[in-house]
Amino acid sequence: MVKLLSSSVTVLVLAIASVQAQTTINPADYPAPNAIPPVNSPQVVAWLKEIDLTGAPNIKIHTGQPPACPNPPIKDECYWTCDGCAADDIVKCKRPNTWGLTFDDGPSPDTTNLLNYLKKTQVAATFFLIGTNVVQHPDIVKREATDGHHLASHTWSHHALTTLTNEQIVAEMKWTEKAVMDATGLRLKYMRPPYGDINNRVRFVLKKLGYIPVDWTGDAFDTNDWQMPTMAETAVLSTFTKSLDTYAASNRSSGFYCLEHDLNAMTVGVAQKLIPLGMARNISIASVPVCENDASPYQLGGTAPMPTLPGATVTVSATISATKSGSPSATTTAGSSGGNKKASGAESNKVLGSMIMAVAVVAGLVLV
Template identity: 60%
Template sequence: MFDSDDNNKRNLHRISRPSFIAITTTTALCILSLVSAALNPAEFPLASAVPAVDSPQVKKWLSEIDLSGAPTISLNSGDPPDCPKIVEAGVCYWTCEDCSADDVIECPDKNNWGITFDDGPTPATPPLLQFLDEKKIKATFFLVGSNVVKYPEMVVQEVRAGHHLASHTWSHRALTTLSNEQIVAEIKWTEKAIEDATGYRVRYMRPPYGDVDNRVRFVLKKLGYTIVNWSGDTFDSNDWKIPEISKTNVISHFKSSLDAYTAAGANNTKGFISLEHDLSADTVEVARSLIGHGMQSNLNIMTVSECLHDNVPYMAVNGTVLGGPVNPANGTSSQNGNTPSQDNNGRELVDTSRLDLPNSAVSSKILQKGSLATLLWISFSAGMAIAASV
């Protein structure tokens, strides 16, 4: 027989288990309701506005780089930008001349499709992530900084799923219309938002509208960025034109481009990079259809960094500086050859070619910042484990 102490313990267990679960669940739900406050908007510029260049933070960033050698090129106007009647010599203007310089616009290996999505995160992003997960496809997401501050949990979800994060500026303004200092502010605030949310300091960026010239390139390279556009009009999905162009026509046009590429067969020497968006339910539906068609065509769909054979497509993880930038000419990065021991500022670099970046980086950053999402998971998991043991 059980003595009275045993009976008391058993009664306590019977009472405490459901009570503990209820308390833990309530606590978890309270934490969950606060997850969206992971980034404080008050610490960032106004959403969708070009950041001021006279703030203490931007002044600090400007003091860390030398822009004195920037080419003198007239600023453009318009958003999207208007093409000037005469393009100045030596400008190499992608938007109006299709001049790409050493920007990344294709994958070096044939049958590889570098798939990209611009302008997120948005409420359309989670359904897209779910679809990509179902198809076991990884993509490059060019993130708008102000949207990152609004939806940081979506960015964490992207990197945890193994997708490649990259910058699409803070306010989505045409960079050839901005001053050098404004470009720095646009890029660095976006960089900070992504790094604060995930621990990753991005190294790839896509100019809004693909708008880049040699002056903009100079500034972006000074900041350590690899510029990525796409493989011309052929692989611009035009999903951003919906509903001006019907969703059916958008899908049909891009499928024709995919069919023409695959029909070329052995004549193809390189792969391509597409332009798509995670903006709405319509653009997600377009992505679902086009990806399905690409898979049926036996194309290898992957991130831009993967198609470039770049093992570590970030500047830093949790403050640890990583390897050098990719070489777009041959699709290799310094991680695949001789890894430099220091960056341009003399900081020690770490060979992370075999580092499991997504989980190690995000989990470390979240714990470091006391992420509410992580507290939620720890609270709920611990509660269930303890409850089960009693």
């Protein structure tokens, strides 16, 4: 246990070091916010020279935000949102009995409240970041990293990727990559397409850039938080409760990825009510790299030490059989940019809590 805890501290200190090594972000150095970046800028031209886009599938560019489904479907497009075709996208958490916790569209000013909650409950998540928002709130992104969360891309401007040219997709991804690199020193590896809008042409470009697409586990695990306030919070909670009940009654042989957002106070508020529903059903909670058993959650080429999973696992867990017998328990998973922490028993929780507090103090000193 001592060795594992020590390794966890090491990983967290590496994350802190990565933030300390960041470059100051100047918004003037970036494209206009919330707009598709031009592809003729010197920076994008340089990026395009680094990759070979020849051989990309010749699939018609769609229109709309999000696009309507083509009728009839386009042959060999493998359009996830319309055909249900995921190709080799990640759609399920590999770990059994595990909720892959993800948040899209941030960071926003309300993300801080979510981070406070996740820290209190010792839960780690993956944040799919919009590049425009990273430039506006780099300090929040730094905190996400130092708090042990995993960072991933949600493009620069949140435009549907099947509506963009190959070159525009490169610009969307690389500007976001640069913004996160400037803020944390970490080079992103995972991404989620806005609206889940992805087909084989988009996948081709993303793979050329070294990205792994992560969708979510179907409509049942879309929390619909993005529909608030048109959809009442009670409806969001009721709908997702039914999905969790259905999952809890299954054999839980694989996990799932949800769709949540840290976009505003409403989505952040409902997240703090949704997460306890999973805990009450003894479902483990983890970030994407923990779900995927990926010990290298970022691409090489960053300017900071890469947090890794080995040695960063400490256990706090209750079995499904305990749940069925009615034994009280709490299951959570936290981690250091992909590492998970589990603790078992009062003494382990006490030691783990002390470690987290110590690291938090160090983080505070580093970031002052």
